[in-house]
Amino acid sequence: MPDARYKGWMMSQSFSSPDPFSPHEDDTLRSLLRSILASVPDAMIVINEVGNIVAFSAAAERLFGYSAEDVAGKNIRVLMGGRDRSYHDTYISNYLETGEKQIIGIGRVVEARLANGDTIPVELKIGEAKLGEHRLFTGYVRDISKKQATEHRMRQMQAELGNFSRLSAVGTMASAMAHELNQPLTAVANYLEAARDLLTTPDPQTLEVVKEALDEASQQSIRAGQIIRRLRDYVSRGEIETRPTDIKTVLNDAASLAKIGVDGPMPRIVDSAPESLPEVMADRVQIQQVLVNLIRNASEAMGDMDQPMVWLEAELVDDGNEIEIRVRDNGPGLPEEADGEPFQPFNSSKPTGMGLGLSICQTIVDGHGGEMWCKSETGQGATFGFRLKTAPAKAVE
Known part of the structure; x- marks a missing residue:
């Protein structure tokens, strides 16, 4: 398409009608644009370099609840929710200055604001076209609220199962550790209590027995440490398949x-x-x-x-x-x-x-x-x- 045909359209920043062409434009091109806007299955929105809406498809009217006349010439921010609403113009200016693409040709999930004030998650993909020294940005928008709700429910169920598995594993490990550690820790306590009682009559023979009790307590405490290390090694020995x-x-x-x-x-x-x-x-x-x-x-x-x-x-x-x-x-x-x-x-x-x-x-x-x-x-x-x-x-x- 010749650049001159669209130069007047690109230079405009607002429109009184959803039809971006003047009455002098070619009827075939205007009919083609109206046909595309009426038949494209996903919501399609075209904006200019300053973020103003120049085309709004029939699917976009059904999704957002606005007519094309309602949004013609308005800044695309009216259809945005969240942080993008405040920073969209900055995103455009940054791209025009630096050429760094953050979403063009990539797509992402964003929050859209409907005519009734509700917000919904949508998948947004953006394409770019240069007309002479100017640019058009075309956004294709798809409502993913139902899909996301289903995925969210699945993740919740997976999280619940995962949490149950973790709790079961922790419970099993705690039970095993309690069982393993009970004997050496009980032995340590018994030996120390016996040593304390024997020290009430500290004759040489008694002191020898106390020494043996403390040696046994020391051995049992080492055994408890070995049990903990063994359990730790067992837990951390997970195989990673790269x-x-x-x-x-x-x-x-x-x-x-x-x-x-x-x-x-x-x-x-x-x-x-x-x-x-x-x-x-x-x-x-x-x-x-x-x-x-x-x-x-x-x-x-x-x-x-x-x-x-x-x-x-x-x-x-x-x-x-x-x-x-x-x-x-x-x-x-x-x-x-x-x-x-x-x-x-x-x-x-x-x-x-x-x-x-x-x-x-x-x-x-x-x-x-x-x-x-x-x-x-x-x-x-x-x-x-x-x-x-x-x-x-x-x-x-």
Whole structure:
């Protein structure tokens, strides 16, 4: 299509009619546009460079409850909920200035605001078209509220089953530990009580018996320690099956999973890892668990900040033998009392936290042959990172 045909349309920032063409435009093109807007199955919305709506499909009218006349020329913010409503124009201006794509051609789940004020989750995909020196952005919107509700219920049931399994495992372990430790600890108590009673008559023969009792108590306490170590080794001996894994896909999936089931606003998550990274040797699900935990920790740490951000970063290190993955935020940083000890179990800065999340993350990374680390500066955010080995290059036949 010739650029000149659309130049007047692109330069306009508002419209009195949903038809972006003037009466002088070609009737065939106007008919074609109206046909597309009437028949496209998903809601389709076209905006210009300043975020104003220039086209609104019939499916969009049914989804949002607005007519095309209602929204023509208005800023796309009227259809947005959550943080995107406040920052959308900033997103456009940042893209026009830097060329950095955060959603164009990728898609994500966002919150849409309907004409009646309700909000629903939608899947948004955006395409871009250049007309001369100007741009159009076309958004395709699909309601996923029913799908998400079903998935949420499934996750709830899976979580309940998982919680039941964990409680059963903890109960079994507690019972086994109580049974195993009962005998040596009872023996220690008996020997010490006997030694205490014998010391009331401290003659040489009695002192010899006391010495034997203390020796036996010492042996039984060592036995109790060995039982605990054996149980700990049994628990931590989980096998990790690693295989070549696309780390970019894992990062994208983790960013999406971290948003699911979260009450309240989420920070803007920026995946800045390059597309060209080689595969890593990893258990995909377990590394996803690590990343989801780190993203949610960052989100909770930033609370009600005005512009919370989380960056997912990855780069080749060690001459290409490893990939370093980092989760960085612009929050308040770690509390001073937690500095250097964030991976210790039962060490949590959250009022309702158990302090096991980062410890579990470290155990998973350790199982992959890596080591977790963190950097934090008060008021400057925190960064958590770890490394994974790159997968061997595939042989060329």
